[in-house]
Amino acid sequence: MGLTNDKEDGRVAHVEEGPIDEPVKSNELAKQAAQDEHQLTLAGALRKYPKAVMWSILLSTSIIMEGYDIVLMSSFFAQPAFSRRYGDYIASSNSYQISASWQNGLSNAVSVGTIIGAFANGYFTHRLGYRKVLLASLVAITGFIFIPFFAPSLPVLLVGEFLCGIPWGVFATMAPAYASEICPMALRGYLTVYVNLCWAIGQLISAGVQSGFSGNDTQWGYRIPFAIQWAWPIPLFLILFFAPESPWYFVRRGDYDSAEKSMVRLGYSSTSGEVKQALAMMIHTDELEKQIDQGTSYWDCFRGINGVVPRLSVWSLPHNPSVAPLWVAPQPTSSFKPVCRLRSRSKCQWVD
Secondary structure (H helix, E strand, O other), rough: OHHHHHHHHHHHHHHEEEEEOHHOHHHHHHHHHHHHHHHOOHHHHHHHHHHHHHHHHHHHHHHHHHHHHHHHHHHHHHHHHHHHOOEEEEEOOOEEEEEEEHHHHHHHHHHHHHHHHHHHHHHHHHHOHHHHHHHHHHHHHHHHHHHHHHHHHHHHHHHHHHHHHHHHHHHHHHHHHHHHHHHOHHHHHHHHHHHHHHHHHHHHHHHHHHHHOOOOOOOHHHHHHHHHHHHHHHHHHHHHHOOOOHHHHHHOOOHHHHHHHHHHHHHOOOOHHHHHHHHHHHHHHHHHHHHHHHOOOOHHHOHHHHHHHHHHHHHHHOOOOHHHHHHEEEEEEEOOOOOOEEEEOEEEEEEE
16 A cells, blocks of 8 residues: 555656646747737837846956957067067168068967867857856956966967967857847847957957057066956856856756746736746747757758858958958058158158
């Protein structure tokens, strides 16, 4: 009888647990959540989800750090103190210059590291989540900055730039993805485009720092701009340590309870059933994506109708005014180094 009662209790418990998860996977709730999201206006989304906006903006701040860091090296090539430390003496011009091969190597090392970091971000974020990968990248960039700061030679500097490029690639691809997942559709376009603004802010800060130290002929003229990079990751780590994980990450792992808790932290209401509706929509979307992904590979992205968007993206990239100049003139500071100074109305002189 004891065994029978246990079995009956198990059946009863199983039946009681079933309806709890049933509404979560309801197509009706998913449909209602999709309709509500499409009807939500920008002003309504800002009033309803201020926490999601706040966390998206804070995480995108890491792009300001990257915008500052990634243009820093190319700006040093025209700095006299940096050229004396790492360059070769040119007798004809009585000056020190870094060779074109090393300039390209240092710049391309950053690009290669960024590409590796961008691809690695997709893999590790899927397995570990946005929050863990972001915090690990902030710790990594804090350590990697020591290499270019204390670099005794160009090879060491190249290795440092390559390693720094890996977490920079993570930041560049994580911010828009995180913003698109935690915010409703009415806010996604604005918060993902905000990433571009963060790039511009970082580059403006870098230009200001370079301008401020351009007259410094000591080693601190380039070491202090390197050291300023530490001003970003440490406070960002302390702030983003408390950032909520994307609920989509938990849905993909089947951890629906953690997904609900994350949505509550992002501003979703648990009393009105909004969390259940949004969770049902996420589960429905995740199941559709799994069905579409079955039997496919990366090669399918370039075939048939799926190949239209990648081909257009690749074709439009060189025509982007913010990208094309980087291909045409990767070292503008070195190109502008021999400047023409107007000494009078009829005389100008080339100077180093």
